Amino acid sequence: MESIHNIKQKFNIIGNNYALNRALEKAIQVAPTDISVLVLGESGVGKEFIPKIIHQFSCRKHCSYITVNCGAIPEGTIDSELFGHEKGSFTGATNMRKGYFEGANGGTVFLDEVGELPLTTQVRLLRILESGEFIKVGSSKIQKTNIRIISATNLNMGKSIQKGKFREDLYYRLNTVQITVPPLRCRKNDIQLLFKKFSIDFSEKYHMPPIKLTEEAMNFLENYSWPGNIRQLKNLIEQISVVETKREISVEKLKEYIPDNIPSLSFHHSNDERFFQNFSSERDFIYKILFDIQKNLNDLKILTLQLIKNNNNANFIEKNQKIMEKVFGKMINHSNIDDSLFQLEDSSKLSSNNDLDYEEVEEDNNLSKNDSSSFSLQKKEIEFIQKALRKNSGKRKMTAKELGISERTLYRKIKQYGL
Numbered sequence: 001m002e003s004i005h006n007i008k009q010k011f012n013i014i015g016n017n018y019a020l021n022r023a024l025e026k027a028i029q030v031a032p033t034d035i036s037v038l039v040l041g042e043s044g045v046g047k048e049f050i051p052k053i054i055h056q057f058s059c060r061k062h063c064s065y066i067t068v069n070c071g072a073i074p075e076g077t078i079d080s081e082l083f084g085h086e087k088g089s090f091t092g093a094t095n096m097r098k099g100y101f102e103g104a105n106g107g108t109v110f111l112d113e114v115g116e117l118p119l120t121t122q123v124r125l126l127r128i129l130e131s132g133e134f135i136k137v138g139s140s141k142i143q144k145t146n147i148r149i150i151s152a153t154n155l156n157m158g159k160s161i162q163k164g165k166f167r168e169d170l171y172y173r174l175n176t177v178q179i180t181v182p183p184l185r186c187r188k189n190d191i192q193l194l195f196k197k198f199s200i201d202f203s204e205k206y207h208m209p210p211i212k213l214t215e216e217a218m219n220f221l222e223n224y225s226w227p228g229n230i231r232q233l234k235n236l237i238e239q240i241s242v243v244e245t246k247r248e249i250s251v252e253k254l255k256e257y258i259p260d261n262i263p264s265l266s267f268h269h270s271n272d273e274r275f276f277q278n279f280s281s282e283r284d285f286i287y288k289i290l291f292d293i294q295k296n297l298n299d300l301k302i303l304t305l306q307l308i309k310n311n312n313n314a315n316f317i318e319k320n321q322k323i324m325e326k327v328f329g330k331m332i333n334h335s336n337i338d339d340s341l342f343q344l345e346d347s348s349k350l351s352s353n354n355d356l357d358y359e360e361v362e363e364d365n366n367l368s369k370n371d372s373s374s375f376s377l378q379k380k381e382i383e384f385i386q387k388a389l390r391k392n393s394g395k396r397k398m399t400a401k402e403l404g405i406s407e408r409t410l411y412r413k414i415k416q417y418g419l
């Protein structure tokens with residue numbers, strides 16, 4: 001059997017992390033079979049290497065390997081893309097078209113972001129997995145194809161099944177073997193290796209000496225939370241490589257490239273212990289971040305509206321009506337722009353500091369469409385406040401301080417929720 005070392009060389013995979021090695025090992029083990037594999041992991045961790053390895057080390061390697069990004073194909077055309085269509089089956093279907101599953105006959109199909117597949121497509125996919133049979137859109141003829149399916153997702157599939165968005169029977173079919181690719185924050189020892197590799201790659205690409213980090217900067221890099229994982233690290237190194245003339249990068253320089261609104265989620269090597277002492281659990285901390293994000297979003301909306309208003313450009317509003325509706329949750333036009341601004345500013349003032357105000361956001365502005373998620377956030381907020389009150393023996397001043405909100409806001413919340 002091919003060694004992991006060779007695989008890494010062949011595919012340019014960097015890292016020695018145990019969980020990563022385990023994932024690669026599993027990929028090699030299942031490669032010669034026809035077993036369906038589901039690859040799990042956050043966005044940017046390197047999931048796409050896994051199906052490629054499996055295909056390369058299977059007896060299908062001389063046939064096609066097709067990647068389908070299920071999240072990127074519109075719902076109206078996905079069946080036709082995957083299964084093909086007959087001539088005349090819908091307006092614009094001027095010719096018969098083979099789908100990916102037919103085209104890849106004998107090979108491997110990688111369904112990336114499989115959790116995004118519409119339910120009707122899931123039914124067709126289940127049939128292919130069970131019997132190799134499919135029917136083109138607009139046809140009644142049953143056809144057969146011989147493909148291996150590997151899929152990947154960064155979603156929590158258990159939740160998608162619970163919500164009725166993903167068929168349980170299909171999930172079990174896709175998930176005969178599961179391979180999980182670890183997030184970068186759990187692979188701290190690989191960060192230095194990845195940095196070296198990417199800085200050399202980009203120095204060659206842009207014909208410049210590779211960038212280097214001071215010890216302090218490397219330390220920062222290793223303890224950052226990397227929500228975008230290796231993709232984020234790679235992009236960061238590319239940006240710095242191109243933009244910075246000085247090739248030794250200090251920690252201050254580095255921080256300019258890392259969004260500081262997303263504090264490090266690393267709990268083991270936190271640079272700012274005091275920051276975390278205010279939070280009794282990881283979950284509380286995450287809710288706090290959610291509140292902060294909501295606040296930033298509100299501010300951003302205010303800024304956008306102010307800009308539009310100051311430029312007084314009717315043409316712009318007309319042209320971008322769709323986008324505005326998406327962002328603001330309602331039509332924005334000259335007659336209501338002032339009102340909308342006033343509402344946003346008002347709710348921003350009320351939810352002073354880091355606070356989130358559901359009522360204003362939902363009812364007055366109609367900004368949030370997802371009632372149930374807002375509701376559970378609200379429940380969390382109540383829980384959050386109660387906990388802080390208990391911890392501070394009901395003392396409002398200290399509770400407000402701990403929660404990062406003004407006393408006035410806390411008072412209003414206590415009244416509002418009847419605490």
Ligand SMILES: Nc1ncnc2c1ncn2[C@@H]1O[C@H](COP(=O)(O)OP(=O)(O)O)[C@@H](O)[C@H]1O
Pocket residue numbers: 012013014015041042043044045046047048049230231234
């Ligand atoms: N271990 C690794 N070594 C080198 N590059 C990696 C590694 N893991 C991921 N990458 C790179 O990071 C980027 C994101 O990987 P990708 O497979 O697209 O992530 P995902 O599909 O999990 O979102 C790609 O450019 C990939 O080449």
Ligand SMILES: [Mg+2]
Pocket residue numbers: 044047048112
């Ligand atoms: Mg991907």
